[in-house]
Amino acid sequence: MAVMAFASTTSLDRPPSHLRARDTDDRVNPVYEALVCGNCPARQSDLCGELKDPELQDLSRYSLRATFREGETVIWEGDPATHAGIVTRGCLRMTRTGADGRRQILGFLFSGDIVSLPATSHYTVSLEALANGELCRFERSRLEAALHKYPNLERGYRRTVATALEGAYGLAYSLGRKTAMERVATFLSDLRSGSCPKSPGGIMHLPMTRTDIADFLGLTVETVSRMFTKLKGAKVIRLPNAQEVEIVDPARLASLAESGNET
Amino acid sequence: MAVMAFASTTSLDRPPSHLRARDTDDRVNPVYEALVCGNCPARQSDLCGELKDPELQDLSRYSLRATFREGETVIWEGDPATHAGIVTRGCLRMTRTGADGRRQILGFLFSGDIVSLPATSHYTVSLEALANGELCRFERSRLEAALHKYPNLERGYRRTVATALEGAYGLAYSLGRKTAMERVATFLSDLRSGSCPKSPGGIMHLPMTRTDIADFLGLTVETVSRMFTKLKGAKVIRLPNAQEVEIVDPARLASLAESGNET
DNA sequence: CGCATCTTTGACCACAGTCAAAGAGCGTGG
DNA sequence: CCACGCTCTTTGACTGTGGTCAAAGATGCG
Numbered sequence: 001m002a003v004m005a006f007a008s009t010t011s012l013d014r015p016p017s018h019l020r021a022r023d024t025d026d027r028v029n030p031v032y033e034a035l036v037c038g039n040c041p042a043r044q045s046d047l048c049g050e051l052k053d054p055e056l057q058d059l060s061r062y063s064l065r066a067t068f069r070e071g072e073t074v075i076w077e078g079d080p081a082t083h084a085g086i087v088t089r090g091c092l093r094m095t096r097t098g099a100d101g102r103r104q105i106l107g108f109l110f111s112g113d114i115v116s117l118p119a120t121s122h123y124t125v126s127l128e129a130l131a132n133g134e135l136c137r138f139e140r141s142r143l144e145a146a147l148h149k150y151p152n153l154e155r156g157y158r159r160t161v162a163t164a165l166e167g168a169y170g171l172a173y174s175l176g177r178k179t180a181m182e183r184v185a186t187f188l189s190d191l192r193s194g195s196c197p198k199s200p201g202g203i204m205h206l207p208m209t210r211t212d213i214a215d216f217l218g219l220t221v222e223t224v225s226r227m228f229t230k231l232k233g234a235k236v237i238r239l240p241n242a243q244e245v246e247i248v249d250p251a252r253l254a255s256l257a258e259s260g261n262e263t
Numbered sequence: 264m265a266v267m268a269f270a271s272t273t274s275l276d277r278p279p280s281h282l283r284a285r286d287t288d289d290r291v292n293p294v295y296e297a298l299v300c301g302n303c304p305a306r307q308s309d310l311c312g313e314l315k316d317p318e319l320q321d322l323s324r325y326s327l328r329a330t331f332r333e334g335e336t337v338i339w340e341g342d343p344a345t346h347a348g349i350v351t352r353g354c355l356r357m358t359r360t361g362a363d364g365r366r367q368i369l370g371f372l373f374s375g376d377i378v379s380l381p382a383t384s385h386y387t388v389s390l391e392a393l394a395n396g397e398l399c400r401f402e403r404s405r406l407e408a409a410l411h412k413y414p415n416l417e418r419g420y421r422r423t424v425a426t427a428l429e430g431a432y433g434l435a436y437s438l439g440r441k442t443a444m445e446r447v448a449t450f451l452s453d454l455r456s457g458s459c460p461k462s463p464g465g466i467m468h469l470p471m472t473r474t475d476i477a478d479f480l481g482l483t484v485e486t487v488s489r490m491f492t493k494l495k496g497a498k499v500i501r502l503p504n505a506q507e508v509e510i511v512d513p514a515r516l517a518s519l520a521e522s523g524n525e526t
Numbered sequence: 527c528g529c530a531t532c533t534t535t536g537a538c539c540a541c542a543g544t545c546a547a548a549g550a551g552c553g554t555g556g
Numbered sequence: 557c558c559a560c561g562c563t564c565t566t567t568g569a570c571t572g573t574g575g576t577c578a579a580a581g582a583t584g585c586g
Contacts, residue, residue, distance in 0.1 A: 046382075096436050099521060104436045119309075119425035125432065144418070151411050158410075161424045162382035168431035169388065173359050173367040175438035176481030180574065210533060218439030223574055225534055242533060242582080258362060443542065473565060483543055488566055505550080505565060533582070540575080549566070556559085 041111040042086040042136060046160045050152040059153070062142040068092075068129045075115070075127035083137045084117045090133010091196075091207040094125045095215070105216035107167060108208060110195040114160045117143070130207040175218045178260075183217040184227040185256035188237065192247050203246045210242075231256075304374040305349040305399060309423045313415040322416070325405040331355075331392045338378070338390035346400045347380045353396010354459075354470040357388045358478070368479035370430060371471060373458040377423045380406070393470040438481045441523075446480040447490040448519035451500065455510050466509045473505075494519075 037056045042048050048056065064083075068074050074092060092109045106125060109115070111133070117140060118124050138146070147154045174183050191204060198204050208216075214224045231237045236253050238246040247253055300319045305311050311319065327346075331337050337355060355372045369388055372378070374396070380403060381387050401409070410417045437446050454467060461467050471479075477487045494500045499516050501509040510516055 096432060098436070098440065102440045104439045106432050106435055116428075117421075117425065119422045119429055124429055147421075148414050148417065154411065154417065155407070158380075158421070158424070159382045161421070161428060162380065165379075165424060165428045165431060166382055166387055168428060168435060169359060169369050171435050172369055172431060172438055173361070175435055176367045176478075177361065177365045209531095215439075220575055221533075222535085222576085226574090229534070472563095484565080485544085485567085486542055489542095492566070527586100529585090531582100531584085533580105535580080536578085538576080538578105541573095542571105543573085544569105544571070546568085546570105547566100548568100549564105551564080552562085554560085554562100556557105 040088055040136070042088050045086060045112045045114065045156075046163065047086060047114055047153065047156045050156050051150065052152070055150050055152065059146055059150070062138055062146065064137045064139070066135045066137055067133070068135065069132050070129055072129045073126055074129060074135065075123050075125070077123055077126040079123050081118050081121060081123045082140055083115075084140065084143050085115045085135045085137035087111050087113050087115070088134045088136050091130045092127050092133070093130055093208060093212055093216075094127055096125050103215045104218070105212060106171065107164075108196075108212075108216070110197070112195055114164070116157070116161050116164060130212070171216075180217075180219055180223050181227055181230070182257055182260045183219065184213075184224060184231070185236075185253050185260075187213060187217060188231075188245065188247060189250070189253050189257045192250065192253075201246070203240065203244050206243050206245060303351055303399070305351050308349060308375045308377065308419075309426065310349060310377055310416065310419045313419050314413065315415075318413050318415065322409055322413070325401055325409065327400045327402070329398045329400055330396070331398065332395050333392055335392045336389055337392060337398065338386050338388070340386055340389040342386050344381050344384060344386045345403055346378075347403065347406050348378045348398045348400035350374050350376045350378070351397045351399050354393045355390050355396070356393055356471065356475060356479075357390055359388050366478045367481070368475060369434065370427075371459075371475075371479070373460070375458055377427070379420070379424050379427060393475070434479075443480075443482055443486050444490050444493070445520055445523045446482065447476075447487060447494070448499075448516050448523075450476060450480060451494075451508065451510060452513070452516050452520045455513065455516075464509070466503065466507050469506050469508060 037043060037048070037060050038053075040048070048059075051059065065088075066074075066085075068090065077096060087109050089111055091111075094106045094109060095103055096106060097103045108130070109127070115127065115135070147157055174186055178186065191206075192198075196204055196206075206213075210221045210224050210228075213219075214221045217224065228237070228239065231253075232239050234252075236247070236249045236256065238248055240246065300306060300311070300323050301316075303311070311322075314322065328351075329337075329348075331353065340359065350372050352374050354374075357369045357372060358366055359369060360366045371393070372390070378390065378398070410420055437449055441449065454469075455461075459467055459469075469476075473484045473487050473491075476482075477484045480487065491500070491502065494516075495502050497515075499510075499512045499519065501511055503509065
C-alpha cells in the first residue's frame with residue numbers, strides 16, 4: 001500500500017519508514033474472516049455489536065487484517081487517510097506531535113477500540129503500538145458503502161465517534177482544570193473501568209511508560225512518578241513493579257480524581 | 264396535517280420544562296422553512312452543504328426553530344438528549360462543569376456550527392448563549408431516519424462529528440502542551456480563520472468575556488488579560504475596546520501560537 | 527556482566543495562579 | 557444629566573504547583 005513520506009512533524013523521535021513495512025501484511029480471506037468475527041474481541045464493540053451474523057459475514061469479506069509490533073507506527077499523522085479499523089489485539093497510543101517535538105497523547109487504544117475516519121483526507125494523529133497486536137481494517141470507500149447498506153453499522157459507527165468525542169472532552173476537562181494528582185488518579189480510575197486488560201488478581205499491566213502517561217496527562221515524567229509514589233504511600237495503589245498497578249482503594253482513588261485532597 | 268401531528272408529538276416528548284422556558288417557541292412551518300433553508304447561514308455547513316434542494320425541502324419539514332437569548336442555557340448537561348441541531352444565528356459556549364464548580368469550555372459555536380447527538384442518552388455538556396440567536400433543531404429519531412434516507416446527509420453528519428473530534432484533539436493539545444501565550448495566540452488565530460463574524464475593517468467582535476476565554480484555555484482571567492496586554496504592546500493586535508480585536512500581524516500571531524517567543 | 531532505558535528522588539526555579547485593588551464601561555434611577 | 561452600582565478588565569505583588577536539571581536506583585537484554 002502506497003505510503004508517502006512526510007518530513008514535517010512525524011519523524012522526530014520515532015524511527016521512520018522502515019517500520020511501515022508491516023503494513024503490507026494485509027490480507028483478505030472471506031471464509032476465515034467470517035469464522036473469526038464470531039469470537040473476535042471487537043464483536044462486543046459499538047461498531048460490530050449490533051450486527052447480525054449474516055451482516056457480519058458479508059462485512060467480513062471486506063475486512064483486512066494487519067498485525068503490528070511493539071514500537072511500530074501503524075498510522076502516521078499527515079498520511080492519506082485510507083482506512084478505518086478496529087483494534088482486535090494489543091495496545092496503541094494515539095499521538096499528536098508539534099513541530100518542536102512536544103507531544104500530546106490523545107488516547108490509548110485497546111482491543112475493541114475503533115480508529116475512525118478523520119474529517120479531512122489525511123490522518124491528523126499518529127498511532128503507535130505499545131504492544132504487539134492486530135487491526136481489523138476497512139478501506140474507506142468499502143466502509144462507507146457498508147455504513148450505508150447497514151443502518152445498524154451506521155448507528156454503531158455514529159455512537160463510536162460520539163464516544164471518542166466524549167473521551168476527548170473528558171481529556172480536555174482534565175488537562176484544563178485538574179491538578180496533577182487529580183489527573184493521575186483520573187487516569188488510573190479510568191483505566192480500571194476501561195478496556196485495559198486486568199489479571200484475575202485485579203492487577204493491571206500498564207503497557208505504557210511513565211513518559212506516555214505524562215504525555216497523555218499534560219505533565220512531566222517526574223511529576224507522574226511523584227504522584228504514583230504518593231498514591232503508593234497513601235495505600236491507594238500498590239506497585240509490585242513499575243508496570244503493574246493494583247488499585248487497593250478504588251473509592252478513595254475516585255475521590256482523589258475529583259478533588260485531589262481527601263474528602 | 265401530518266406535519267401538525269408531528270409538531271404536537273415532539274412537544275410532548277420534549278425535556279422537562281422548568282429548565283427551559285424558551286423552548287416553547289419551537290415551531291414547524293413547511294413552506295416557510297423550505298424558503299428559509301435557501302439563504303440559511305447553515306446552508307454552507309458540512310451537514311446541509313451537500314444536500315440537493317428537494318432533499319433539503321423534505322428535511323426542512325422536520326426542522327424546529329428555537330430562538331435563544333443571551334445568558335440563556337439552551338441545553339443542560341445531564342438532560343435527556345432529545346435533539347440535535349444547527350446554530351443559524353448567534354453564539355453559544357459549550358461547557359462542562361465539575362461538582363466543585365470548576366468549568367471547562369469545550370468550544371464556542373457560531374452560526375453554521377452543529378450540535379451533534381451524544382453517544383449516551385443524555386447530554387454531556389451544557390450550551391449557553393453568549394448572544395441572542397436561533398437554532399434549527401431535529402428530534403433525535405427524525406434525524407436518524409433522515410440520516411438513513413439521505414446518504415449525503417449521513418456523510419455530512421459523519422464529517423461534522425469528525426471535525427468536532429478534530430477540534431477537541433486540537434484543544435487537548437493546547438491545554439496539555441502549550442504555554443499561556445501560545446494558547447491565547449492560538450485562540451485568536453483560530454477565531455480569525457474560523458466562523459466568528461468579522462467587520463469589514465477586519466475587526467472581530469468577541470462575544471465571550473475574558474473569563475470565558477480563560478475557561479476555554481485552561482487559564483485564569485488575569486493571565487488571559489496579561490497576554491492580551493502583551494500582544495497589544497508587541498503590536499500584534501489592537502484593542503479598540505475590550506470586546507473588539509483587530510489582528511494587525513497575523514503571521515506573527517501564528518508564529519506565537521506555535522512557539523510562544525519569536526522565531 | 528555491561529549497557530541502555532526507564533523510574534524514582536532531590537534541589538531549585540519559573541510560569542501561571544492567587545489575592546487585592548484600581549480602572550473602564552454600562553444600564554438604571556434620582 | 558450625573559451619580560450610583562454592577563460587572564468586566566487590567567495591573568501589581570506575592571505564592572505555589574509543577575517544571576527543570578541532575579543523579580542515583582531498577583530492570584531488562586545482548
